[in-house]
Amino acid sequence: AQKVTQAQTEISVVEKEDVTLDCVYETRDTTYYLFWYKQPPSGELVFLIRRNSFDEQNEISGRYSWNFQKSTSSFNFTITASQVVDSAVYFCALYAGGTSYGKLTFGQGTILTVHP
């Protein structure tokens, strides 16, 4: 069975602080994909990144960076110099093949509030 755990239910920071959102996953499949999605107050889900299990390179996109560590089954997301517009719910998700074909498993989400 696939499982995604986002340990932080809510995080509150002040603008310009760096913040890291944790994600730990469980799967028995050797091939899998990890995602981060953002859900702003308007409600839609916005894709941020996809990483496959064979690519452990970290990625940076502007103020966003992701740290993928297979050894600890973690795929953490860091926002540098946070801004009020970063306030949203962030979801980590896992897709693995085999018996879970077709199923994207989401974590419970982390509510990030960035105060001015």
Add this chain to the structure above:
Amino acid sequence: DSGVTQTPKHLITATGQRVTLRCSPRSGDLSVYWYQQSLDQGLQFLIQYYNGEERAKGNILERFSAQQFPDLHSELNLSSLELGDSALYFCASSGVSGVPYNEQFFGPGTRLTVL
């Protein structure tokens, strides 16, 4: 704007009723996915269609059904509604390959309230 459209945006109905939610995928996308987001269950995958055929099933109740039409739009039918069915229902679409690990583009959702 993801290019995925969902109607209606809001729906208020009573227990025991039946509703239909509609989704139009992005132009060119053949796969459509339905998700339910509720406070107690979080975001859950319901079902996937690819080019008109059911491809994968998640935690979809028997009272719920879906289909994808030849023009690729999809409908999610919810019947015998219960209070617990109140949730935000998302539709997502992805490209031509049908593999669900591609990036999925989500619609704005339909908020269903069952009174």
